[in-house]
Amino acid sequence: MEKTLPVPARTTLRNRLDKLRESDVWYSFRSHPSAIFAAGLLILVALTAFLAPWITPQNPYDLAALELWNSEIPPIWNEARQWPYILGTDTQGRDILSAVLYGSRISLIIGFASVLLALCVGLALGLMAGYFGGWIDNVIMRVGDVLLSMPFILIAILITAIASASLPTGLKDILAAPILIFAIAVPSWVQYARTVRASAMVEAKKEYVQAAKLIRVKSWRIMLQHILPNCMTPIMVAATLNFGLAILSEATLSFLGVGMPPDQPSLGTLIRIGNQYLFSGLWWIVVFPSIQLCLIVLSVNMIGDWLRDALNPKLR
């Protein structure tokens, strides 16, 4: 089954990934039913979320599509059901299934984008800090220290709160998602930066870099090719787990009322709205978005957990 590849003198990123695919990580994945289940679930959620505009009966963000006459219809297995509202409707006549799928899309996009942003910023700053050292390193790492000395959720709330207090209403609607992405990314790049910096510091002391510096050759490429593969494993694990965390953070912010506005609800916003009707017999408004949110985060975390165990030889 396992092919023995000739180990190249320089492990490039691509080779490394190839090796990963051929290695026992893939085997470990296939032999972990929970990982397969989680991956399947996540793919299903992502597919339905991104196909939402084509498969849902309603665009829940289009105010003109909401019909108050059709409000508070219970799910389809109930007597008062009404097609096509499979999971019922909320108090504005918004189809819950459509809202959940559109909401999942927002949650996934915000989660993914914020991790990506934090990853890019973290890698770049970490490399710079490790490579240049000196005052650049100092500044970057001290900024990181400061960010880490404030609780994650607090920074995110402050950023969104200040943004929404200082932006006009029209702009606020358009920028709601980018602000959230930014707010969640800001406190989380430090972790990546620290990891990369440590590798970069080790690498920067090596002779070839010193030599490259001496003869003023751009050693960036060499650096990248050597450092990134070395710290890819912890970074991938961290990024996966942070993806789950980012989705949770977005939901929390929206639940607290500083996230997505009620006319373009994410899962957290839907839960916040539904929470008001907990005792009115309209349980479906709060229950379905909650289930969806938990499923998404659960599957991401299961993949992250598996990845960590699979890549950590000590625990195998």
Place this chain on the structure above:
Amino acid sequence: MKLRHLLLATAAVAAFTGTAQAENVLKWGANRDIGSLDPYSFGDSFTINVLNHVYEGLVRYNKDLKIEPALAESWEILEDQITWRFKLREGVTFHNGNPFTAEDVVASLTRVSHETSPLKGNLPAYVSSKVVDELTVDITLNGTYPLLLNDLTNIHIFDNEWMTENDALMPTDVGAGTEGYATYNANGTGPFIVESRQPDAKTVFVVNPDWWDEPQHNLDKIELTPVNSAATRVAALLSGEISFTNDAPVQDLPRLVAAPNVEVLEGVDLRTVMIGFPFRDTLTTGEANPFVEKSVREALYKAIDLDLIHQKVMRGKSRNAGATIAPPIPGYTEALDTLPEFDPEASKALLAEAGVAEGLEFEFNCLSDGLVNEEQFCQAIASMWSRIGLSPKLDVAPRAVQSPKRTNGKTDVYTLGWATLPLLDSYSPLLQIFHSKDGNAGVFNWGGWSYPELDALIDAAGSELDLEARLALQTEALGIVKDEMIMIPLHQQPMAWAVTEDVADMPLFPDAKPRLWFAQMGSDS
């Protein structure tokens, strides 16, 4: 500051040890907290209402909402027609033991009418006051004015000595560096004494054993707890953690009615919910403002399905309104109360005729802690307006955030609920909302309109002492408001209170103000 805490702490400990014997504690779960302990620091009905348990006015409303003597025993209008002489009640003391005198009245009126007082609009005709003797005060007005007593029901009287000692003679003004002693301390003459207060958490009132009046209640203590979440309020009521709420969510009424330990008290509030339009040259987007055209306002009016909102959002508990005041308010006539026809096609035609572009963007400013189900009916209306081709941008936030935007004209279309308090007369909305902005008039004229013929009618009513003639003028003025669709009325909102079985009697008032000095708890034990 330290002393205050020590006092509070000892008081609390004393109260704790005292809870051993059976006490009638009314646990009041409100939907929000009072803004302050200073009734003059916020022009807010709820804060003034709650503090009315601690502070009193010269006159007050009785159980039938008729005006009766309170701190003043009698009054007369002097010969010049603009000076009122009040004889004050003897033997009244403040909670700190100081006697109530004419000095206190003058100091309080000076404070409330001060230039920086947010409440000065509640006493529009006041010019000056002076002490005649220890228990007699003269109040001079700027002209003949029929509604002074109505105004005075809500002007609470402070202790002059206490204010002087604590540097609280002026209204609290953080900007001017005036210390807000009265914002977290209280000393009135009313039936209850403030025992402790933690903003947004709990305010405790204990009965005033030395109250000058015969108590009609049997409460020993009131604990006011703000419970913002409607669902939590219901849960707390069902589990008996609170014994009274003045805001039972309409969507949860069936459940509360079905609960064996809860009684629901329902009525229709006097508060009329309206939508206001901007009359400035441009919208917040910088575009030309089409709402100055009456036909555009009419288009928006006709696009609102009032019945649908009544049925779905207000759950059949509201009363659809054609007039900007409720039927019991003097000045109301049935002719003012005709409902518009719901006709979105006509709306589209009107918009096209007025040349309003498809997809016109404007802000729609609503409160998250304002009227009954405000967020929901605002969303519903925004959806109805989108369907005639407009793009309303819904902006929902707490009152404290929205108020500055509204008063400074930094928004477009907005909601407003008006219960004609404290006057209980149609002169109140006419002067405060529909009159052009001018001194004490038009304080709530946020759209910035000006109709000279309307102003003339309101001014005439404001100095007319004959009731019939005055009401005729006011009805005529309200007719102009209706014809011009300056603001469009939606409904009188439902009022739903709920009490647990601990409460034997809780009189419901159409002005939606709990008056707990009439409440009875059922302590047969």
Place this chain on the structure above:
Amino acid sequence: MIAFLLKRTANAAFVMLAVALLAFVIFRFFGDPVEMMVNEQATLQDRVELRERLGLNDSFVVQYTRFVTNAVQGDFGISYRNQQDVMVLIKDRFPATFELVLVATVISLVVGIPAGVITAVYRDSRLANILQLSSIVGVSLPSFVVGILLILAFSVSLGWLPAFGRGETVDIGWWSSGLLTPSGRAALILPAISLSTFQVTLVMRLVRAEMLETLRADYIKFARARGVPTARVQWRHALRNCLMPVITLTGMQIGNLIAFALVTETVFQWPGMGMLFIQAVTFVDIPVMAAYLMIVSFIFVVLNTLVDITYAWVDPRLRDDTARANG
């Protein structure tokens, strides 16, 4: 050691100065203090005078220095909304949050440590698998959903526990405690559980990982070989070894718990600092926001520094700063 102490303290001071700068920038530039303070009738003249009196025309450095000097003395100004000294507001609310966090921490240790040991010792047993699965569910459930579910189950359906507030409190000096009355303790149960779910799984996972590592260590194998009873080896020798990281984690997480309490406090209407902060956010009450940020960060930084120092004291190798580069 003294050099290290000085270095860590200086570092902490630097971080606090930076946090103060951030708080000051928020305070000064978002939401003009003058606009927030004056009422609508204020004239342009009033505003100019107020600006001058508040010292808003001074240079940035002067204003920042003044802000820090005041903050060190506990003076964060007056809340725009409550018109009350911010420090007094926060001081009144601190006990509620502290007791909530304290009980949540105790729960996380009492539940998390045994669960961690079980999953490590009885690896692959059914109980361990169930615990493992519930731990991953635990980190995936948003704490506000947990709170809502708990209210739905225990307050609404069963009616056993209160859904909001602190119950009856007793004042001891300025500290108001809910731990001394039955209603206060009942009110604490649901919020504390909801706040601790995440922390329980964190402790459990840490204990499991440490235990697995320790159980493989030579001296444990040696003890076993010597005939020390297995249970004794596992619970006494091995567990004792992994308590230090648990204590560290708990110390460092307290700051996070205080911050996360704001979600729990919102769900349960718990009158703590977090709810004060959320209210301040909705009402754009900048002085309260700035003060909360500084106070929570201060607690955070102090705890982290203490943990670092303790560690260095226990393990002198860590005094070398390069060892931290990997952390």
